[in-house]
Amino acid sequence: xxxxxxxxIYVIWHPDFKDGKRYADLIYQTFNRDTEFxxxxxxxxxVFYRTEPNENxxxxxxxxxxxxxxxAIVVLVxxxxxxxxxxxxxxxxxxxxxxxxxxxxxxxxxxxxxxxYQLANGILSKFQxxxxxxxxxxxxxxxxSERWRYIRSRLLHDLSRLMYKIDSVGNSIENRHNKxxxxxxxxxxxxxxxxxxxxxLGLAKRIRNYIVEQETQLDTFFDTNQIAxxxxxxxxILKEFDENLAVIAILTDAYATREWCRxxxxxxxxxxxxxxxxxxxxxxxxxxFPYLGNTPLLKWAENLQDIIDLALVQVLNARFAKxxxxxxxxxxxxxxxxxxxxxxxxxxxxxxxxxLAEDKKDRKIGLVIYPDPPLGTEELKILEETxxxxxxxxxxxxxxxxx
Numbered sequence: 001x002x003x004x005x006x007x008x009i010y011v012i013w014h015p016d017f018k019d020g021k022r023y024a025d026l027i028y029q030t031f032n033r034d035t036e037f038x039x040x041x042x043x044x045x046x047v048f049y050r051t052e053p054n055e056n057x058x059x060x061x062x063x064x065x066x067x068x069x070x071x072a073i074v075v076l077v078x079x080x081x082x083x084x085x086x087x088x089x090x091x092x093x094x095x096x097x098x099x100x101x102x103x104x105x106x107x108x109x110x111x112x113x114x115x116x117y118q119l120a121n122g123i124l125s126k127f128q129x130x131x132x133x134x135x136x137x138x139x140x141x142x143x144x145s146e147r148w149r150y151i152r153s154r155l156l157h158d159l160s161r162l163m164y165k166i167d168s169v170g171n172s173i174e175n176r177h178n179k180x181x182x183x184x185x186x187x188x189x190x191x192x193x194x195x196x197x198x199x200x201l202g203l204a205k206r207i208r209n210y211i212v213e214q215e216t217q218l219d220t221f222f223d224t225n226q227i228a229x230x231x232x233x234x235x236x237i238l239k240e241f242d243e244n245l246a247v248i249a250i251l252t253d254a255y256a257t258r259e260w261c262r263x264x265x266x267x268x269x270x271x272x273x274x275x276x277x278x279x280x281x282x283x284x285x286x287x288x289f290p291y292l293g294n295t296p297l298l299k300w301a302e303n304l305q306d307i308i309d310l311a312l313v314q315v316l317n318a319r320f321a322k323x324x325x326x327x328x329x330x331x332x333x334x335x336x337x338x339x340x341x342x343x344x345x346x347x348x349x350x351x352x353x354x355x356l357a358e359d360k361k362d363r364k365i366g367l368v369i370y371p372d373p374p375l376g377t378e379e380l381k382i383l384e385e386t387x388x389x390x391x392x393x394x395x396x397x398x399x400x401x402x403x
Contacts, residue, residue, distance in 0.1 A: 003331045006323035007163060008046045008068035012060070012091070014081035015051050019144060023076055023110075024049055026148055027155070039373055041346075043317055044324070045159075058086035062094050069323075070104045070162055074155070077109055077116035077124075092120040106162055110151060130154045153305055156312040161221060163319040164188045187223035189315055190245040192273075194264040196254040203250050203280060203300065210304045218308065222246070241267045246274040246315050248307065249292065250300075253282055256289040265291050269350050272343075274314035278307055294348045318344045321371050328395050329369065337403040338366035338391070346375050352386055365390055372396045 011027050013020030029035065033042040046068070050060035065071050073095055081087045099105035109116065111129040118125075130151055137143035161167070166188060191211070195204040208224040225240060247268045255261050268275050269291055277292055280300040298310055321344035329335040329342075341355065347368055355365045372394040374380070383392055391401055 001331055003327055005046050005068040006320050006327070007070045007072065007159065008048065009072045009074065009159075010048050010050055010063055011074045011076070012050045012081075012095075013076040014078060014084060014087055015053065016080040017076060017078040017112075020051060020076055020078070022144070023148065023151070024051070026152070027074065030152055031155075031159075041371070041373070043313065043320060044371055045316075045320055053086070057090075058084070059090035059094070063098075065098060065102070065105055071099070071106070072155075072159055072162060073099070073105070073107050075107065075109045076112060077119055077129075078112040082113060082115060082119055088120050092123065096120060096123055103165075104162075106158070108155065108158060112147075149305070153309055153312075156309050156316065157218065157221060160189075160312050160316045160319075163316060164221075166221075187219065187221055188244060189222050190225040190240065191222040191311070192225050192240070192245055192247045192264070192268075193250065194247055194261055194268075195250040196252055196258045196261055198254040198258075199252040199282075200250040200255065200280065203252075203278070207248060207304060207307060211308065222311075237264065237267055241271040241273060243272055243318065245271070246311050247276070248311055249275065249277045250280055251277050251292065251297075252280050253285060256285055256287060256292075262289055262291075265289065270353065272318070274311065274318045276307065276311045276314055291350060294346060294350075317371075321345075325369050325371070325395070328398070332398065333403050334367060334369075334398060334401060338401070339363050340367045340369060341365045343368060343370040346370055346379075347383060347392055349382065349386065355387060355390060367401060368392045369398060370394060 009027065009031055011024040013024060028047045031043050031045040032047045033044065034040045050063065053059055054061060063071070063073070075081075075091060075095070081091075095107060099107055107124075107127055109119070109124050109127055109129050111117065111131050111133050114133050116124070116129060116133070132147040132150055135143065135147050135150060137146065191208075193204040193207055195201060211218045211222050211224055225245065245268075247264065249255070249261075249265060249268075265275075275295045277295055277297040278300050279297055296310055296314065298307060300307075322342055325342045325344075329340055334340060339358070341358065343351065347370055351368075355368070358365050366389070368390055370392070374394045374397055375383075375392070380392060383390075393401060
């Protein structure tokens with residue numbers, strides 16, 4: 001058995017495009033790892049570059065699409081690539097010809113010039129471009145930054161759609177639904193905006209309205225779920241919360257004092273929902289709710305798109321990590337030696353309840369695996385003292401437990 005990544009990203013650009021490497025490196029930092037912060041939690045999605053031309057063909061080496069279950073190809077279409085016959089041929093023959101009948105292979109062209117749609121004899125016109133050529137600023141660094149923010153948001157959205165097997169935004173390829181994909185699905189992710197009505201309702205409404213009003217069709221991916229007041233809240237929340245529900249918690253002064261807010265977070269943790277915390281403390285808290293930790297936190301600064309992007313990162317991480325870690329366990333037969341449990345985020349004391357629940361089912365957990373990097377020794381020591389019979393590891397450190 002060979003490891004097959006749930007998703008691999010390829011970035012294509014002409015070597016004479018001066019900003020090509022900058023865009024590619026930012027894609028790498030966002031979806032694979034941030035090389036400037038070695039201990040930062042990352043998505044760990046493989047990202048490969050295709051820019052160095054072969055001396056015989058004048059274009060990069062081919063892509064081996066069979067090495068991953070899903071492939072995303074980002075083509076940065078600038079003037080250099082557009083005017084090159086060899087690069088036109090590469091896009092037409094090495095990409096378009098090989099992905100058009102494969103729903104698990106997606107092309108994401110980025111238009112850095114107005115004529116980008118005419119690349120490869122206009123075949124690309126049926127794809128939804130990431131149109132950044134109309135984002136202009138006299139300050140070129142500001143322009144680059146604004147273009148990158150748009151590209152990042154679109155990629156996070158579309159790659160999440162790919163992982164959930166729904167068609168990309170605006171894609172007009174026909175018959176994809178016959179292969180398990182749906183171009184007009186019900187939103188696959190329910191979004192619950194957890195807030196204290198006393199001081200968080202206004203921001204919760206802004207986030208919900210922002211999603212509904214976005215031209216990028218975020219509302220086809222996120223269903224902004226509301227708990228009906230006519231139901232008993234405790235029963236309804238247990239029914240609605242599952243791994244396909246993402247939670248944005250708006251941490252305000254009143255948040256931790258509200259029983260229902262605490263219930264929402266503890267339930268989200270138990271159900272392993274993707275979770276993001278938005279910090280909006282104005283005066284302070286008498287007591288912080290302890291189970292809001294071990295999750296990404298973003299300070300509120302009129303940064304609605306950043307909040308949505310962070311939520312998408314968590315959604316993408318939850319699906320990719322689950323598939324990737326499961327593949328790793330099978331590859332090294334760890335699942336034959338241990339009863340295993342997978343976490344898409346670092347384990348914490350709260351997870352003792354999950355492990356205990358499995359023990360009660362006569363499924364005694366022996367190995368917990370979670371994404372790299374590993375926890376520090378101080379955190380591991382607490383977990384090991386509480387659960388000495390359980391081994392906690394990441395893919396990079398799992399060799400010591402091989403059968």
